[in-house]
Amino acid sequence: xxxxxxxxxxxxxxxxxxxxxxxxxxxxxxxxxxxxxxxxxxxxxxxxxxxxxxxxxxxxxxxxxxxxxxxxxxxxxxxxxxxxxxxxxxxxxxxxxxxxxxxxxxxxxxxxxxxxxxxxxxxxxxxxxxxxxxxxxxxxxxxxxxxxxxxxxxxxxxxxxxxxxxxxxxxxxxxxxxxxxxxxxxxxxxxxxxxxxxxxxxxxxxxxxxxxxxxxxxxx
Numbered sequence: 001x002x003x004x005x006x007x008x009x010x011x012x013x014x015x016x017x018x019x020x021x022x023x024x025x026x027x028x029x030x031x032x033x034x035x036x037x038x039x040x041x042x043x044x045x046x047x048x049x050x051x052x053x054x055x056x057x058x059x060x061x062x063x064x065x066x067x068x069x070x071x072x073x074x075x076x077x078x079x080x081x082x083x084x085x086x087x088x089x090x091x092x093x094x095x096x097x098x099x100x101x102x103x104x105x106x107x108x109x110x111x112x113x114x115x116x117x118x119x120x121x122x123x124x125x126x127x128x129x130x131x132x133x134x135x136x137x138x139x140x141x142x143x144x145x146x147x148x149x150x151x152x153x154x155x156x157x158x159x160x161x162x163x164x165x166x167x168x169x170x171x172x173x174x175x176x177x178x179x180x181x182x183x184x185x186x187x188x189x190x191x192x193x194x195x196x197x198x199x200x201x202x203x204x205x206x207x208x209x210x211x212x213x214x215x216x217x218x219x220x
Contacts, residue, residue, distance in 0.1 A: 003032040004188040007083040009074070009091040010038050014045025015173065016110060016180050017089040021052055023181035030188045034081040037074055039093060055081075061093070071096035075103070085187055087180075088142065095142050105150075105194045107142035108187070110180045112172045114138055114154055119147035124172055125165040135159050135168065137176045139183040141194065150199045152183045152192065 008017050017036070023029035036049040036056040049056040057077060064070040075098050078086060086099070088109040095107065113123030115138040118130070127135040136156040141149040155175040159168060186192050191202040 003030050004084050005034045005082045006031050006085045006087055006184065007035045007037065007078040007081065008033055008045075008087050008089050010036060010043055010045035010089045011040045011092040012043055012045065012090045014043065014048050014089050016176055017045050018048050019177035020087065020089070020181055020184065021048065021054075023185075025052075029181050029185050031085075031184060034083055035078060037077060039070075039091075045089070067096050068098055072098035075099045078103070085184065086142075087184065089180075094146060095144070097144055100142065100144055105141050106187075108139055108152070108180075108183060109142050109147070109149070110137060110139050110176050110183075111147050112137050112169065112176065114156065115140060115147055115151055122165070124169040128159060128163055128165060128168050133159055135172065137172050137179065139179055141199070150194055150197050152186070152199045153179050153201075155179045 008020070010017050020029065021033065024031055024033065033054050036045060036054055038045055038056065038058055039061055041058045041060070046056050059070065059074060061067070061070045064073060079102060084106065086103050086107040088095070088107065100107065111119065111123055113119070113127050114134070114136045118126040124135065134156050136154055138154045139152045140147065141152065143149040155178065157172050157175055186201060193200040193202065
């Protein structure tokens, strides 16, 4: 199987970026990271890219006349490297129309809550403060809204009575590192079909009463 070329956008430490790199190196993900784009010259994700000989670019939004120009520049850099899938890994900006239009249903994001509940910043704390018993994380395709694109895969995480934002976030993050490479793998294998708002996964059956918690990679 040919490796799918992916581009990563990150603003911070890039722990999900690292989980993708690890999955590729372990042979679990048939992909190749062609480019990291960051809007933060101090992002630790840059160090991860350097360690693994991945090209990186720093695009500073204030250097562009508009948000649209910034995302148009990002789209051109990604396309010039043959990128097929764009992956957001802690990218702290709402993606603009030029990038969404350049990669329709080919931009993924992971959010630390069970969408459509608790979108936006601090999804973990929103869930904890609301008092839900189950939270989790969601991989979804990106549109121009705030965490509003079609959901690809989710993992459920119990919320404990004594949880803090930090403890719940840490437990959710462990699931993020499992399901994000899985969602990318499904894309690389051509198993994803988007029909309206629904994402259909080919070849995977779920029983009527199944609850998926920490779903393993399908290759295991």
